[in-house]
Amino acid sequence: MTTRRLRPPVAPDDLLDVDHLLDDEEKAIRDTVRDVVTDTVRPHVAGWYEAGELPARELALELGRVGVLGMHLEGYGSAGTSATAYGLACLELEAADSGVRSLVSVQGSLAMHALHAYGSEDHRREWLPRMATGEAIGCFGLTEPDHGSDPAGMRTTARRDGGDWVLDGTKMWITNGSVADVAVVWAQTDDGIRGFVVPAGTSGFTATDVRHKMSLRASVTSELVLEGLRLPASAELPGAQGLKGPLGCLNEARFGIVFGAVGAARDCLLTALDYAGSRVQFDRPISGFQLTQAKLADMTLEYGKALLLALHLGRAKDARGLAPAQVSLGKLNNVREALEIARTTRTILGANGITLDYPVMRHANNLESVLTYEGTSEMHALTIGQALTGVQAFR
Ligand SMILES: Cc1cc2nc3c(=O)[nH]c(=O)nc-3n(C[C@H](O)[C@H](O)[C@H](O)COP(=O)(O)OP(=O)(O)OC[C@H]3O[C@@H](n4cnc5c(N)ncnc54)[C@H](O)[C@@H]3O)c2cc1C
Secondary structure (H helix, E strand, C coil): CCCCCCCCCCCHHHCCCHHHHCCHHHHHHHHHHHHHHHHHCCCCHHHHHHHCCCCHHHHHHHHHHCCCCCCCCEECCEECCCHHHHHHHHHHHHHHCHHHHHHHHHHHHHHHHHHHHHCCHHHHHHHHHHHHHCCCCEEEECCECCECCCHHHCCCEEEEECCEEEEEEEEEEEECHHHCCEEEEEEEECCEEEEEEEECCCCCEEEEECCCCCCCCCCCEEEEEEEEEEECHHHECCCCCCCHHHHHHHHHHHHHHHHHHHHHHHHHHHHHHHHHHHCEECCEEHHHCHHHHHHHHHHHHHHHHHHHHHHHHHHHHHHCCCCHHHHHHHHHHHHHHHHHHHHHHHHHCHHHHHCCCCCHHHHHHHHHHHHHCCCCHHHHHHHHHHHHHCCCCCC
16 A cells, blocks of 8 residues: 555644635734745744843844834834734744744833823833834833732832832842833832832842743843832823723733744644654654644644634724733643643654754743743733633632
């Protein structure tokens, strides 16, 4: 009996033909980001990952040049694209590495969005144009060593001293922390939680990188220490009162992850197909074994469903906006399934799957962080549960 390898009728990463649901502008943006990632990230990312470093400044300038940073915001040097186009850019970035997408998410959806939505006109004019070009990098300090899922209990304080604010506290796990020019920091005041714009050079501000990470190694993650950090009254974000401020930013970033995780899944799926087609065991490509084909079929199905879900949420966000529970549905499903696809791909690659010669273990390890940050999968399940039952089960 001869074994024939059948060519798929359409692109293997688009068996559902989702491509035809995108308009020309969306395809052009997607292709531009894919090209820049192919040139500036893919050739180097395994090395960055192994070394545990990211040339954040050079990369930010490169990504700013193609207009990805804060691309969905209006004005102040940003392009004001649709949410769907921004999502597609996140997908292409995360297909290379979740760390690179994290750089862009934190810059655009957390730091720039906070300044854009809640900042004064002076804040916007001072920071946004330079952040859009990548000349200035931003970070977002919400999490603390003892307060992650429950930021309401944060211990960082901002107290009035004459006309100034004085901040004290520690922020933990802050992406872009030590390379940032500006930090958006959330703190308790006598009037509840407020946001502050902290230029990185301010006396009393230190950022130290978290070492020994096994995940998101091509990403800067830092601890921020604020010690008697004095800011003028104008440093407060005037439009943010209470936790609604930071949660509004997190919803933006989570939306990018809904698409981004699909990119990591696509990269794994394509790697699995390529490897299975050329790896020979028992005198035939392992792609010819039924068990391998069942894995590939399941991965393709989950990948396609995740892509359609992301696109649906993108279209809904552009047309009507999204409720937090809708974003939670997308993040919960797409990160979970991307991680499953990465793990299954690793089994198809056998021992080769554990090396950095292939992107698979890197994606799988990265997705462990993505599963946890911007709300853990458990917190998203509880958000969905609350929307369904009306009962809050968080506490
Ligand atoms: C690489 C990386 C980058 C990050 N970047 C940033 C950043 O830029 N800015 C920032 O502010 N933060 C950042 N974070 C922090 C991230 O948002 C937090 O890690 C996340 O919110 C979870 O908090 P935690 O790690 O303290 O876990 P915890 O809140 O301690 O949770 C531990 C476990 O308990 C579960 N749990 C907690 N409460 C409940 C509950 N009520 N019911 C059921 N289960 C519960 C959680 O789901 C989880 O499984 C980053 C984290 C990582 C890993």
